[in-house]
Amino acid sequence: MTKRVIFHIDVNSAYLSWEAVYQLQQGSNVDLREIPSVVGGDIKKRSGIVLAKSIPAKKYNIKTGETLFSAKLKCPHLVIVPPRYKLYMDCSAAMGEILKKYSPSIQFFSIDEVFLDYTNLERHFGPPEMAANLIKDDIKKTLGFTVNIGIGSNKLLAKMASEFEKPDKVHTLFTEEIPSKLWPLPVDELFMVGSKTKEKLLEKNIKTIGQLANTNPNFLYSFLKSHGILIWNYANGRENSPVRNESLPMKCLGNSTTIPFDVTTKEDAHKILMGLTENLCFRLRNLKKCASVVSVSIKNNLFEHYSHQKKLSHYTNCTKIILESVKILFAEMWNREPIRQMGIQLTDFCDSDFHQLSFFDPDPIKYKHLDNAIDKIRLKYGKDSIFPSCYLHSKINPLQGGVIKEEDYPMMSSIL
DNA sequence: TCTGGGGTCCTAGGACCC
DNA sequence: TCTGGGGTCCTAGGACCC
Numbered sequence: 371m372t373k374r375v376i377f378h379i380d381v382n383s384a385y386l387s388w389e390a391v392y393q394l395q396q397g398s399n400v401d402l403r404e405i406p407s408v409v410g411g412d413i414k415k416r417s418g419i420v421l422a423k424s425i426p427a428k429k430y431n432i433k434t435g436e437t438l439f440s441a442k443l444k445c446p447h448l449v450i451v452p453p454r455y456k457l458y459m460d461c462s463a464a465m466g467e468i469l470k471k472y473s474p475s476i477q478f479f480s481i482d483e484v485f486l487d488y489t490n491l492e493r494h495f496g497p498p499e500m501a502a503n504l505i506k507d508d509i510k511k512t513l514g515f516t517v518n519i520g521i522g523s524n525k526l527l528a529k530m531a532s533e534f535e536k537p538d539k540v541h542t543l544f545t546e547e548i549p550s551k552l553w554p555l556p557v558d559e560l561f562m563v564g565s566k567t568k569e570k571l572l573e574k575n576i577k578t579i580g581q582l583a584n585t586n587p588n589f590l591y592s593f594l595k596s597h598g599i600l601i602w603n604y605a606n607g608r609e610n611s612p613v614r615n616e617s618l619p620m621k622c623l624g625n626s627t628t629i630p631f632d633v634t635t636k637e638d639a640h641k642i643l644m645g646l647t648e649n650l651c652f653r654l655r656n657l658k659k660c661a662s663v664v665s666v667s668i669k670n671n672l673f674e675h676y677s678h679q680k681k682l683s684h685y686t687n688c689t690k691i692i693l694e695s696v697k698i699l700f701a702e703m704w705n706r707e708p709i710r711q712m713g714i715q716l717t718d719f720c721d722s723d724f725h726q727l728s729f730f731d732p733d734p735i736k737y738k739h740l741d742n743a744i745d746k747i748r749l750k751y752g753k754d755s756i757f758p759s760c761y762l763h764s765k766i767n768p769l770q771g772g773v774i775k776e777e778d779y780p781m782m783s784s785i786l
Numbered sequence: 787t788c789t790g791g792g793g794t795c796c797t798a799g800g801a802c803c804c
Numbered sequence: 805t806c807t808g809g810g811g812t813c814c815t816a817g818g819a820c821c822c
Contacts, residue, residue, distance in 0.1 A: 410790095417790050418790090436789075437788065479821095480821080562820060563820090567820085595797070597796075622793065623792095627790090673788080675818095677816065679814085681815090715793095
């Protein structure tokens with residue numbers, strides 16, 4: 371059996387790099403990568419967090435996910451640019467086109483991370499490190515941004531290797547290098563060890579990936595359940611999932627939004643929920659799917675989060691039917707406390723072409739035609755070209771949620 | 787530090803059935 | 805009326821990722 375060679379390509383400070391390249395192309399004489407800068411939301415709309423930071427911004431101890439307010443305190447002259455997701459998707463797709471020249475087997479893991487299977491391809495582009503450098507420099511020369519490439523015996527090791535030293539670097543992490551390169555690292559640098567798991571491991575005096583690797587898995591299972599076995603295997607470099615060319619079937623579809631003000635009335639809440647439902651059902655129909663489980667979630671002004679869900683008697687993608695369920699679920703759970711964020715999620719899908727119509731629907735064909743007519747107008751003239759009249763003179767936007775505006779993008783899975 | 791929006795997977799308890 | 809065990813479905817919540 372031939373030894374597998376997997377690459378993990380990771381764009382350095384993706385959103386910020388892409389923004390910087392775009393601004394240079396537009397004639398700007400400032401490279402955002404060379405000054406303290408971040409891509410972030412809008413402080414006034416309460417969605418103000420750091421999505422990506424430049425290396426100079428990192429020197430001010432600015433972290434991804436922190437508030438723009440806090441970042442500004444650390445660096446008063448910080449440059450903040452709003453995100454442009456359509457641009458990022460185009461950059462991501464362009465990188466994918468380059469990668470396809472080097473292997474028939476690539477898998478997008480997120481908008482800025484790709485796995486590439488280089489097994490048995492040495493005769494084309496040389497040994498793995500040479501090929502990885504070729505790819506890295508090809509992307510830099512053609513598209514203007516830098517990537518890190520990790521090379522490993524499986525996807526996990528390749529991903530860990532791409533994290534080592536940044537930017538614009540190639541690193542290897544083969545099985546025989548695990549004790550020297552992986553085991554000395556702090557345990558929370560391991561993929562799938564987040565803050566909660568880190569705390570529990572520290573309580574047991576497990577501080578490094580090496581200590582985790584050499585812990586009895588039964589002991590880990592006793593306080594982390596199956597997740598303990600997963601991270602124990604990862605700490606030992608064991609992982610064998612294939613680089614998948616085709617995307618896995620969708621499991622969940624949702625839209626949520628943080629409202630610029632705390633919602634305290636049913637009327638405002640219903641407008642938000644209608645906007646979210648319209649947007650979500652539009653996406654669902656574009657994917658040619660129907661769903662049978664509807665879930666509504668709320669975050670209150672104390673940041674407490676809770677949700678209610680319900681299985682419908684049949685599959686549907688009809689805005690009106692889903693909105694009715696959403697309103698019922700909301701009424702069941704809301705105790706009139708101020709709401710900061712609302713979300714709607716759909717799960718359990720079937721293909722819309724063949725789904726069973728319900729006898730109990732008021733008039734399924736009529737609503738289907740209505741949804742289709744609205745979808746066509748929105749596709750042709752833009753999403754905000756048509757909206758319910760209750761939004762006129764309202765302080766609430768008609769279409770809520772959805773950072774990705776143009777099309778749906780394949781997202782990552784927590785399992786490699 | 788006063789914390790977005792998009793996902794996936796897992797667990798636990800209760801209902802219900804045989 | 806009380807006892808049992810196993811299986812599946814449903815629901816709520818939590819952990820992780822980018």
